[in-house]
Amino acid sequence: QVRLTESGGGLVQAGDSLRLSCAASGRTLSTYTMAWFRQAPGKEREFVAAISWGDSNTAYADSVKGRFTIYGDNAKITLYLQMNSLKPEDTAVYYCAARPMRLGISFASTSYDHWGQGAQVTVSS
Numbered sequence: 001q002v003r004l005t006e007s008g009g010g011l012v013q014a015g016d017s018l019r020l021s022c023a024a025s026g027r028t029l030s031t032y033t034m035a036w037f038r039q040a041p042g043k044e045r046e047f048v049a050a051i052s053w054g055d056s057n058t059a060y061a062d063s064v065k066g067r068f069t070i071y072g073d074n075a076k077i078t079l080y081l082q083m084n085s086l087k088p089e090d091t092a093v094y095y096c097a098a099r100p101m102r103l104g105i106s107f108a109s110t111s112y113d114h115w116g117q118g119a120q121v122t123v124s125s
Helices: none
Strands: 003-007 010-013 018-025 032-039 046-052 057-060 068-072 078-083 092-100 119-124
Touching: 003 092, 018 032, 018 092, 018 119, 032 068, 032 078, 046 068, 046 078, 057 068, 078 092
Parallel strands: 010 119
Antiparallel strands: 003 018, 018 078, 032 046, 032 092, 046 057, 068 078, 092 119
16 A cells, blocks of 8 residues: 655745655555645645556646656655746645556546545735
8 A cells, every 4th residue: 555645835925936756665566546636725626637557657637747847756745736937726625546557537526535635725915
């Protein structure tokens, strides 16, 4: 069983950059498809980005495309989300999630089996 721990959240101003990390313990991430989701107060949890290690495929929500980048370290132990040109509407708790790699990328949060505890990102205007 993989355990996921996010870090790197914080309070920034609009236009700033921030990088979130998701560290795995218990096993590497190499056998998982990984994703980032976020949830703002009073809203549903929404898909942000995902990566499939097997074919190096990535996917992004339209709202973050061109501003966010999902990637991992070579050892497949840590997942990252580089967030540039942050906007107030990016304010949310960000979660990393994992599902078996053989199932590929999914945009549905219910498709992911393992979750971190979340990291708060607040973007002020």
